[in-house]
Amino acid sequence: MALTSILVLGPTGGFGQFLVPELIRRKAEFQRIGAFTDTTRPQSAEKTKILQDYTTQGVEIVEGSYGDPAAFRGFQVVIACLGNHALKTQPAIIDTALAAGVTHFYPSEFGADLTVGDNWNERYYRDKVLTRNHLKTVAAETPRFGYTYFINGRFTEWAPIPHFGINLKTHTAHIVGRPEMEQSLLATNDAAKYLVCTLLDPPTEQERTYRFLGGNYSWTTIFSTLEKIQGVKWNVTYKSVEEARENQRKAIESGDVDAELAASHQVIQGTGRTLLPGPYDNVKFPEVKPVTLEYVWTEMLKDEARYFSLMGL
Structure with missing residues (x-):
């Protein structure tokens, strides 16, 4: 059975802002689409406006806390689109979702394998490892419960930021690694399209993993592309x-x-572990045509x- 009653956590965040519109675009294929807003955290005027826009397009705004099962009740699947600051809360969120009757969970697994x-x-x-361990424990105790790992390397739009040693404003970069080393990238909008496709692909096992690729790009290619676009x-x-x-x-x-997290991620990148191994699942959903690195960065x-504001740069 396809997963058609969806609650998105972090609907106004970096990935949520792409995922919810894609769910709206295909809303005829879903029974219920919810956007969760955490009442324990203040909402900016910008995020409030985004939620209002969702409402006008048929999305249900669900208010509550991550520890309140009532907010999760009636949904079949929860998709966590959480920032780094909230990743440690995922095991507790999983328990809340389970108590509410949720039968499937997408953790914030987006990234490297x-x-x-x-x-x-x-x-x-x-924190992602702790979440994986908790999911296995919960699934072993609850046969009706399943989960999906969505792995995509890095989001293309987020790749050229200071966290990874790149400064788009000064056109300088200090990279851990070598020029020929590659990393896997996928445009955020394409990731959203693929994720929605996986929701409509009925699960047959408690644990499933999808790997999606936009392209593997060396640092040489990345910086020559930026030079071409920025001139x-x-x-x-x-x-x-x-x-x-x-x-x-x-x-x-x-x-x-x-700084500790940034350095750890740069070690991962410098040892080639942001390169996503195949096989990839793009072929299962040929209707999605991933865009190129140059296209994404040219557009943004x-x-x-606006881009610098979105990225907090």
Whole structure:
């Protein structure tokens, strides 16, 4: 049976803003679409406007807290589109969803494959690992409960940001790794399209994993593409994994969690573990045609001020 009663957590966030509109575009194929708003956190005027727009297009706004089963009741599946700050809450959210009768869960798994190399032990993925372990425990105890891992490498729009050592404003980059190293990217809008396709693909097992690829791009290709779009020469330097590890150690000593996470992710990138291994599931949904790196970045940089604001740059 397809998953057609959907509650989206983080509907106004980076990925939620793409996923909910795609659900709306295909709303005739769904029984219920809900956008969850956390009443324990203040809502900005911008996010309130987004929620109002959803309402006019037939989306149900669900207010509550992550610990309140009443807010989750009546939904078949919960999709967590959460930022890094909220990833640690996922095990508790899963318990709330289960108590409300939810039968399927999409964790905020978006990103690299945790099973590649030593990703499982990296600080950056700690909360995702805890969530995976909890999902396995819950599924073993509850045969009616299932979950889906959606893995896509990196979102293309988020790839050229300071977190990964790239500064679009100054056209400089300090990259952990080597010029020829590749990473897997997928446009956020294409990820949303693929995710909706997976909802309509009836689960046959408690655990399932989808891998979707837009393209594998080397740093050489990434920066030549940016130079072509922006019309300026980039200054790019490369540093060792050991340097990133040292930065991570210093961040731990100083208690700077954001710097610790960034350094951990740069270690992952510098050891080639942001490259998503196949086979990929694109072929299962040929109706989705992934756009190219150049297309995505050309479109987003047509309005640099808006893009920088969206990315918090």
